[in-house]
Amino acid sequence: MKSYRKELWYNTPNRRAFINITSEVNKALKESCIKEGLCLVNAMHITASVFINDDEQGLHRDFERWLEKLAPEKPYDQYDHNGYEDNGDAHLKRQVMGREVVVAITNGALDFGPWEQIFYGEFDGKRKKRVLVKIIGE
């Protein structure tokens, strides 16, 4: 069995962002030379997510509004976590949107359903953060 590991780095100018990382995951898959297997993609930080959904700007605004209703950023003092930090909301948003995705690899390609794309969800940005891509198979 072969395995391949790669880190993808992001530094978003805003506190929150959704970034389509599908092409970078595809690039990692080509570099791995793995044709049949599994591809894990996970955020390496507890205030960021990796998830699969549609690359549609209206949906992304809906995610932003929905997450702000569930866990508003402000006021900061509503969260017990916010003593030395101000990112209590970001931890909760990440929990809802998930840590990782696993995608099947078939014939050297990511075996997606219709419209599926992989996104990095940032909830406490403006600093360098990582996504792990781990691919195993043959």
Ligand code: ZN
């Ligand atoms: Zn924190």
